[in-house]
Amino acid sequence: MSRIGFVGLGIMGTPMAANLVRAGHEVLGHDVDAGRVGQLVAAGGTAAGSVAAATEADVVVTMLPDSPQVEEVVLGPGGVLEHAKPGLLLVDASTIRPDVAERVAREAAERGVRALDAPVSGGEKGAVDGTLSIMVGGATGDVEAARPVLDVVGGTVVHVGPSGAGQTVKAANQLVVAGTYALVAEAIVLLEASGVDPAPALDVLAGGLAASRVLELKRASMIAREFTPGFRIDLHHKDMGIALAAARDAGVALPVTGVVAQLVAAARAQGLGALDHSALLMVLETISGRDYR
Template sequence: MNVGFIGLGVMGKPMAVHLVDAGHQVVVFNRSRPKVAELEARGAVGGTSPAHVGEKADVVVTMLPDSPDVEEVLFGAEGVVSTLRPGSLVIDCSTISPDAAVTIAARLAAMDIAFVDAPVSGGEAGAIAGTLAVMMGGEEEAVRRAGEVLTAVAATLVHVGPVGAGQLVKAANQMLVAGNIALVGEAVTLLQRTDVDVDAALTVLGGGLAASKVLEAKAPKMLARDFAPGFRVDLHYKDLKIALAAAERAQIAVPLTGVITQLVQALRSAGDGGLDHSALIKSLERLSGTSSDSR
């Protein structure tokens, strides 16, 4: 299949690699040229613009930071749609607002181009391993076509509803992940302030009902003060704002998500927005009047 891929970030680059390895003819574009060169070395074709990608592809996958980025890549002066043929498919794996996904789908439908919103979960590790969870919103036939491409990057592919539904499920995902990280941070902070063997404590916690992928992946990073970004605080803040807006439209209360969003905002205000979201422990430590940064 001729597949275009735009956005070779922390997760996008390994996703594009999996598509190449699966045997697709892949043309890639990214603002940073060195990442394009890395994919060319793996067998991809380097695109010179989004329009170049659209010219070469039957299916275009976007993996970008936010709604304006997706809209610019698709509809800008050198956008994908200026060359993409009718009957083609756009799969957006970015995390954007559900409303933006619906608007993008309508604009593409007017050009006879199908659209699936397909945000992913699993982080950098899942992207590298090809074990992402993909929540797909769109019409059944478009979702079927998208699945033929995304099976190369995912362990779980689920059609969750019409266009925009994928983004709503991703909002719920980001609520759960942020809440879990916050509680892991609180638990780790408590353990570090006592006389218990922290490593032993985490081992037993990981063997019971408290076990989670977040505990497994993020507690060691907190203990090691390793906040190199796998998923940046700034991006999780953006996702939580999307979740809060969705809750507002649904007229439901999400008090825990509100509190955690404020903790994440405090990190950003302290200049930590570029760190991994496991750095949420730093907000909790500051509230307790202590910081492990010097340890």
């Protein structure tokens, strides 16, 4: 089995790294939060005291919050590329701008490092269950080399194109997810304002053409106003910015995405950024004068 360095042990990274340990890989985990590293050690992993220590591996997986962190950890002084040996396979599972993913791939190639952008979808539950959907950009041979790692953490692993393509597909994923949350929230507001019990109503919707993973996994918690973060509003706000920037670069208009992005921004403005993205329901309630506070 491989020796894997894993940098970024947050809500998603910790269970992903733990699944790799359970699959028999040796995992060297690094995070700025020592408590997160301790969780991985308790699961059978090994603490890496620095990015350099985590890079002493066959494969390095990064799962970081945003483009600046990836640039710092991978491209910056003391980063992955500075310490990487030729032939290292770098798998960036973060959600970042496509142009940054392309830059990482170029600079990695100059150092003899094989780089993939492999953002994931499925939230904390998917990370825990090892059923994430992974959209991979990069060279075909490198994707195949990474499959023994990706297949452990993902239930659906698809090579979607060259470097940067994975991030573009993730942007499309995030605009669809946010739009679905917004519409489910509107449905709940309409049902409750009309005196209809939303629980059986959403059960019916989930069994018809309106069915979605959001309805399947989140309808009960949304009705109960339980917004423990599986994926925070703050991060989805970042992702919607990536989607709109990608649209601008591609020269296309995404008007619905623009409206939903503003709803996500409103959630942050209302102080909801640390809650789950299903907390868009609170924004729609406020707009309708049905304040949740």
